[in-house]
Amino acid sequence: DAKTTQPTSMDCAEGRAANLPCNHSTISGNEYVYWYRQIHSQGPQYIIHGLKNNETNEMASLIITEDRKSSTLILPHATLRDTAVYYCIVRVVNAGGTSYGKLTFGQGTILTVHP
Amino acid sequence: KAGVTQTPRYLIKTRGQQVTLSCSPISGHRSVSWYQQTPGQGLQFLFEYFSETQRNKGNFPGRFSGRQFSNSRSEMNVSTLELGDSALYLCASLPGLLTGELFFGEGSRLTVL
Numbered sequence: 345d346a347k348t349t350q351p352t353s354m355d356c357a358e359g360r361a362a363n364l365p366c367n368h369s370t371i372s373g374n375e376y377v378y379w380y381r382q383i384h385s386q387g388p389q390y391i392i393h394g395l396k397n398n399e400t401n402e403m404a405s406l407i408i409t410e411d412r413k414s415s416t417l418i419l420p421h422a423t424l425r426d427t428a429v430y431y432c433i434v435r436v437v438n439a440g441g442t443s444y445g446k447l448t449f450g451q452g453t454i455l456t457v458h459p
Numbered sequence: 460k461a462g463v464t465q466t467p468r469y470l471i472k473t474r475g476q477q478v479t480l481s482c483s484p485i486s487g488h489r490s491v492s493w494y495q496q497t498p499g500q501g502l503q504f505l506f507e508y509f510s511e512t513q514r515n516k517g518n519f520p521g522r523f524s525g526r527q528f529s530n531s532r533s534e535m536n537v538s539t540l541e542l543g544d545s546a547l548y549l550c551a552s553l554p555g556l557l558t559g560e561l562f563f564g565e566g567s568r569l570t571v572l
Contacts, residue, residue, distance in 0.1 A: 378560075387463070387549050387563030388502070431502075445492035445553045445561055446515050449502035 348432045353454040356426075362419040364453050366432030369413040376435050377408060378447070379417045381428040381455075388431065388449075391417065395437075422457045429454050461486065463552050463564035471570045477538040480567045484531050484552030490514075491533040492561065493525060496547040505548075508533055537569075545571045 349367040356362040368377065378393040392399055392406045394415075399406045405418040419426055431452040436444070464483040472478050484491050492515075493505040504517040508527035525535040531552075537544055547568050551561040 385547075385566075387551075387565050388561075389563070390560035393560065444515050445490050445507040445509075445551060446504045446517070447492075447502075447561065448504065449494075451501055 348434060348450050350430070350432050350450060350453045352451065353456070356419075356422045356455060356457050358424060358457055358459050359421055362417075362422040362426065362455055362457070364417040364419075364430050364432075364455065365414065366417070367414045368432070368434050371412050371434050372436075374437050376437055377406065377412075377415050378433040378435050379404070379406065380431045380433065380447075380449075381426075382431070382452070383425075383428045391430075393435075422455075424457050424459070427455060427457045463550055463562050465548075465550050465564040465567050467567060468565065469568045469570075471572060472540050473572050474540055474542060476540050477536060478540060478569060479534055479536045480548055480550075480569075482533045482535075482550030482552075482564060484533070484550075485562055488552035488554050488562070489531050490553035491527055491531065492551045492553070493533070493535050494549040494551065495519075496549060496566070497543075497545070502549070505535065540571045542571050545569060 376395050379391040380388040382388045392404050394406045408415045429452040431449050433447050466481045490509045492507040496502045506525050507515040511527045522538045527533045547566045549566045551563045
């Protein structure tokens with residue numbers, strides 16, 4: 345799986361947008377970009393994923409650059425409960441659309457949302 | 460819909476003992492993956508099971524083993540425990556072979572003394 349690079353930590357004011365960058369310059373054509381977060385002492389929680397188009401759901405937006413070498417996770421209105429470690433992961437998807445349950449986690453970005 | 464259930468949530472063992480951890484995936488999910496999380500190494504993939512067969516294995520010694528039952532429930536076992544096995548062990552389930560998000564449980568926190 346391709347390697348990802350994320351900043352170690354970031355701060356964000358409550359109510360403002362949090363923009364978390366991720367570099368995945370060696371991503372292959374059959375690799376998706378996934379984002380998970382982990383609130384202290386809990387299991388990781390899925391946020392969003394995408395292949396090449398921008399994606400949005402009720403939690404966040406994912407912006408993937410045209411060359412797919414980097415992406416940004418956007419939390420539009422951060423709250424204190426969004427304080428967590430955010431992981432950017434690339435995941436292989438096989439030709440038939442199948443995939444494995446193996447995710448390669450990096451160190452992630454510690455996002456701290458302050459009042 | 461119930462989430463992924465892991466038992467026990469906390470346990471303490473001593474060096475040399477063995478431990479068995481259990482994971483019940485979300486109803487209808489057939490794939491179960493296990494991860495180890497430590498402060499030093501972060502989240503590391505242990506193994507994955509689908510239809511009672513191990514599909515993928517991480518880089519862990521043979522002391523770490525697992526299995527999956529016909530009802531998709533899974534267990535992992537660690538034998539001859541070492542201090543370094545102290546960790547949060549996480550289980551994740553996936554509906555099947557298709558791409559989708561993994562749903563993680565709350566984990567089993569193992570302390571080895």
